[in-house]
Structures are given as structure tokens and as C-alpha cells.
Amino acid sequence: MNICVVGTGYVGLVTGAVFADLGNDVICVDNVKEKIDMLNSGIMPIYEPGLKELVNHNMEDGRLIFSTDLNDGVMRSEVIFIAVGTPPKENGETDLSHVQHVARGIARSIERYKIIVNKSTVPVGTGDMVREIIERNKRRDVDFDVVSNPEFLREGSAIRDTLYPDRIIIGAPSQHVAMTLLELYASLERPMLITDVHSAEMIKYASNSFLAMKISFINAIANICEKAGADVTQVVKGMGYDKRIGSNFMNPGLGFGGSCFPKDVDSLIHIARKFGTKATLFESIVEINKYRAQHFINLIKEKMDPMAGKQFGILGLAFKPNTDDIREAKSLEIIKLLLAEKAIIKAYDPAAMENCKKIFPDIEYCKSSYDAAEGSDALLIVTEWNEFKLLNMEKIIAVMKKPVIFDGRNIYRPERKKRLGFEYYSIGR
Structure with missing residues (x-):
């Protein structure tokens, strides 16, 4: 099947790569030329285990291409996935401007029957909005259908989640339209649920x-x-x-x-x-x-006040393991609160340090967990990366100024750390 995926963020890039790997011809379109140039050079704009290999393999086999040309993507495809960002506005409402922009672009290019699939996370009624925009702006008298096919992938395991989803939700206006999507996903052999468009958006x-x-x-x-x-x-x-x-x-x-x-x-x-x-x-x-970040800081303050001038080694900056994503990461709140207390910060994360440097360029970034621990008054566990669970704790205690751990993710057993000589504090224990 010929597929166009609009948007090369987490959802779009993973979706396009997986569909290509399943034997489809996929064109991924994005209006950010620098990102498309990176992808065509084999450089991934995001960190996701296994993604680089999957993308490069399917590019080499000619099933996956990247372009800034939405018109070309629409004309060569039977199914068009909208996978652009839907960020929040200040009042919590979803910003649908990117979806609206893509819908207008599809309307200008549509020349025969297409199925347009909302893959982005969108509020109830967005399918109706997309249909209305395309209907109002299309230049040719052609038919089309709009489908909701929400994604449930998790950053850090996005490829596996796309290949082995718990369920595939297809919100379609008719059984006939749904069958095309069923055919596309059939090789995954996963549970599929066909609903109306509004219910799929709500799920x-x-x-x-x-x-x-x-x-x-x-x-x-x-x-x-x-x-x-x-x-x-x-x-x-x-x-x-x-x-x-x-x-x-x-x-x-x-x-x-x-x-x-x-x-x-x-x-x-x-x-x-x-x-x-x-x-x-x-x-x-x-x-x-x-309130969770402030709760954690209050715990630290209770044990180590005053915090001014004390050095804290932070382990973990990404919002979760196996990603470099720091959007809404608790590390950002914790760093901000520590700096307000005039504390000194050394930080380490296996993947997210470059992203964090853009927000906090003046704190010290380390090459390893041991570097972050060296000379620190306390070690803070902020992201539960697996490598933090496997640290040589005798080496950690030897380089720290004071053997204190504040475990914000409860990755250690309190009795073991206390037996090693650590002053250990965690959440709810």
C-alpha cells in the first residue's frame, strides 16, 4: 500500500518506519527542511532505541523516503496519516493549528479518493473539523473519508509498541472504510476494535x-x-x-x-x-x-537545610528512561527549585543532557554517574534508567562528600543501601 505520513516526530517517524518495514511504500513529509535533511543523511532527530537501524534499513531498500513536499506525498498515496504535534495552549485546550494546516494542504492536493487518518492525539470532534476543512478547500470534486486511529506507543519502547500493540483502534465512518485500515494492520495479528470516529478520539x-x-x-x-x-x-x-x-x-x-x-x-x-x-x-x-517535585525538595530540605552551597548530583534528566525527551520532565522542576536554594548541581543522563543544556546551560554536566557523585553532599535519583540500578555503590560512597541518597523513583531497597553505609531516603517508605 502507498502511504503518506505527515509529521516526523515520535509518532510519525516510528509509524512511517514500521509501515515501511511491513512492506508498504511510505513517504514521510515534514515542513522543517533541516529535519528532513537530517533524516535523508541517516541522522535521527530523536533518541529511540532501534529507530536508526529500522529507518536506515528501509531507506536502503527503497520503501521509505523523506520529503518536504506534501503535494507529492498526497498524490502518490492511498492513505494519509496526520501525525503532527498537538501541543497545549495556556488554558489546557489542545492547539490544533498544525492539524488544520495539514488538512488545508491535503485539500489543495487531493485529486482522487483518499483515506485521511488522524494519528495525532486530538479532542473529540477533530475528525469532523478535518473533514470540513478539506471539503471547504478542495480544488477537485473528489470523495474522501476521515478516520481516527489513535496511537498508544511509549517513548523508549515505541517500535515494540507499534509492532505489538495491546489493541488497534479504528474509528471509521463506515465498515467499508475500516476494512482498508484492517488490511494495513492485518500482518500484526493484534486485537482490533472498530468504532465510530468520536469514540476512537475519546479512547x-x-x-x-x-x-x-x-x-x-x-x-x-x-x-x-x-x-x-x-x-x-x-x-x-x-x-x-x-x-x-x-x-x-x-x-x-x-x-x-x-x-x-x-x-x-x-x-x-x-x-x-x-x-x-x-x-x-x-x-x-x-x-x-x-506538587511532586516540591514534595521531593521538601524532603531534601528537611534533612539537609540549609541547602545553599551544598552540591547535589542528579542522576536522570529525561522524563522517563530510554528517551532524550525532557518535555514536562520532573528534573527541570527539581533543578529550578535547587537553584532557587542556591545549591550547586552536577547532572548526568545517558541521553538527555544536550536537550537539558538548552534550558540550564550553566549547571555542570558529567560523563558518568560516578562523576556526578564525586564531591556531592547528596545523590538524587530522578529518572529510573536501568544503569542507575546497577551502579557500583562502593565506588559511589567512596567519591561522595557525604553518603546521602534521595531516591525519587524508589529504585533501591532501603535496607541494602543503609547496610552499605548510606543515609537513604525514598518516596512513601
Whole structure:
């Protein structure tokens, strides 16, 4: 099948590469020439395990090309995926200007029947908006259909999530249109659900907001555990055995960040208000998450006040492991709060330091975890990279000024660290 993917961010680039690997002819289009030039040179604009190899392999085999020419992409394709950014506005509403721009571009170029697929995360009713824009601006009397096909990939495991999704949601105006998408995904042999367009759009927001709710819920429980002397990790284990609850996304810590959960919950709040329904639950999710970085700093302050002049080694800057993405990362809030206390910061992350330098150019960035620990009064675990779980702790304790660890992700067992001679503090324990 001939496919055009508009947008070469996480979703667009991974989607295009995977569809090409499944044997389709794919053209990925982006209006940022520098990004297209990078991709044509084999340089990835994002860090994602396995992506470079997948892209280069399919480029070499001629199934995947990159271009700035949307007209060419539309004309040579049967199915057009819209995978552009949908960032939040200041009021939490989703900014659909990129989607609208692409829809107008498709309208100018469409010359025969096409299926336009919204892959971007968009509010209920966006499919109607895209259809109206194309209908109003098309230059030829041709038919088309608009479909919602939300993505559920996670940064750091995006390729696997695209190849082995829990489910594939196809929101289509008719069974006939849905069959084309079913054919496209058939080789994955994964569960597929056909719905109307509005329901598919809602499934994405409902799913992400529910997962965000689980994170905020367990962090609220962790706060109580800290005061009551309970161990939140044991609480999670006891809850997780209940099949109705499960333990996934029940990891207490610094809360959620990234490009999806924060903006999707905010958008759902705006959608609820738009339709005149109460958003109290969703507002509570946001409120709990907003306070997590300050809660962590308060813990540090309680044990190490005054913080001025003290050196803190930060391990982890990305919002989660296996990505260089720092959007809504808790590290940014923590660094800002530490600097406000006039603390000295040394930071290390396996992938995200270059992105962080753009925001905090004046803090010290280190070559390794051990460099970040050297001479530090305390070590802060901010992102749960696997390599941090495997550190030589005897080497760490030998280079630190004081053997203190504040574990914002609960990656260590308290008794083991205390046995080694560390002063150890974590979340909800």
C-alpha cells in the first residue's frame, strides 16, 4: 500500500518506519527542511532505541523516503496519516493549528479518493473539523473519508509498541472504510476494535488520563504512608494481586511528565468543561502531580537545610528512561527549585543532557554517574534508567562528600543501601 505520513516526530517517524518495514511504500513529509535533511543523511532527530537501524534499513531498500513536499506525498498515496504535534495552549485546550494546516494542504492536493487518518492525539470532534476543512478547500470534486486511529506507543519502547500493540483502534465512518485500515494492520495479528470516529478520539484521552490517575493515586497514598510509617511498595504489592487493580502504573515517585499525560489530562479537563460536565477528578490528578517535585525538595530540605552551597548530583534528566525527551520532565522542576536554594548541581543522563543544556546551560554536566557523585553532599535519583540500578555503590560512597541518597523513583531497597553505609531516603517508605 502507498502511504503518506505527515509529521516526523515520535509518532510519525516510528509509524512511517514500521509501515515501511511491513512492506508498504511510505513517504514521510515534514515542513522543517533541516529535519528532513537530517533524516535523508541517516541522522535521527530523536533518541529511540532501534529507530536508526529500522529507518536506515528501509531507506536502503527503497520503501521509505523523506520529503518536504506534501503535494507529492498526497498524490502518490492511498492513505494519509496526520501525525503532527498537538501541543497545549495556556488554558489546557489542545492547539490544533498544525492539524488544520495539514488538512488545508491535503485539500489543495487531493485529486482522487483518499483515506485521511488522524494519528495525532486530538479532542473529540477533530475528525469532523478535518473533514470540513478539506471539503471547504478542495480544488477537485473528489470523495474522501476521515478516520481516527489513535496511537498508544511509549517513548523508549515505541517500535515494540507499534509492532505489538495491546489493541488497534479504528474509528471509521463506515465498515467499508475500516476494512482498508484492517488490511494495513492485518500482518500484526493484534486485537482490533472498530468504532465510530468520536469514540476512537475519546479512547485515547480516556486511556492516558486513567493511567495518569493511577500514578497520582499511588502518590497520594505514598504521602499518607510517609506520615503513618507504612511502606508504599508493600501497599502496591498487596493491591496489585487484585486482578481488578493490577500493579502497572502504580509506581510512587516524582509523578508523570512527558509529552502525553500532562497535556492529555489538561485537554480532557477542557473538553469536560466545554460540554458542561464536572472535571473534578481530572483536576485532582493534575493537582497531585503538580506538587511532586516540591514534595521531593521538601524532603531534601528537611534533612539537609540549609541547602545553599551544598552540591547535589542528579542522576536522570529525561522524563522517563530510554528517551532524550525532557518535555514536562520532573528534573527541570527539581533543578529550578535547587537553584532557587542556591545549591550547586552536577547532572548526568545517558541521553538527555544536550536537550537539558538548552534550558540550564550553566549547571555542570558529567560523563558518568560516578562523576556526578564525586564531591556531592547528596545523590538524587530522578529518572529510573536501568544503569542507575546497577551502579557500583562502593565506588559511589567512596567519591561522595557525604553518603546521602534521595531516591525519587524508589529504585533501591532501603535496607541494602543503609547496610552499605548510606543515609537513604525514598518516596512513601
